[in-house]
Amino acid sequence: MLVETIPMWTDQRTMVxxxxxxxxxxPNDWRWRVEEFEGAGRFPGGVxxxxxxxNVEAGAAVFDWDGIQQFADGLDQMxxxxxxxxxxxxxxxxxxxALDSTEYEIVVNPVSGQPAAATH
Structure with missing residues (x-):
């Protein structure tokens, strides 16, 4: 597994x-499931x-690639x-x-063929 940690705040004090x-x-054809969430913003479908x-508790907060991006676009903060x-x-x-408004931890399966976290 490849692991990358990204601070949630830049040196200029802007949020990532x-x-x-x-x-x-x-872009990929994965299923993106929100398993836990605490944050603020607009939620999909106006819910x-x-x-x-x-939906998160029931395991029903699942998105395709476009859907997870739309979900992210609606968030003010995770x-x-x-x-x-x-x-x-x-x-x-x-x-x-997302860990307590301090950082993101990304873990990627290298078998996926995605350059993802390890190359950026």
Whole structure:
């Protein structure tokens, strides 16, 4: 596994958001599942925070590549959470964890053929 840690705040004190983190990946056909989430912003389909939280708890907050980018575009901030990307066979290809508004940890399966976290 390849691991990259990205501070959530730059030296200029600007936030690095989830959308910025997703630029580490090439477009793909993975399923991106939000397993845990604490943050703020607009949620997909205009659902409320409570509805989105219920979807996360039920394992139903799942997106394709375009969907995870749209989700990220709607966020003001991801404080804590975990997003897991799997391939068509269910193998974990990447994990993104947001840790207490301080950093993101990206873990990538190098078998995926994606340059992802290790090359940026």
């Amino acid at each position: 958001n989830l959308r910025d983190v997703l630029t580490r990946f090439q 409320t925070w409570a509805e989105f939280d219920a 404080i804590d959470g975990r997003i897991v990307a799997t391939d068509a066979n269910g193998a974990i290809m990447a994990t993104i964890e």
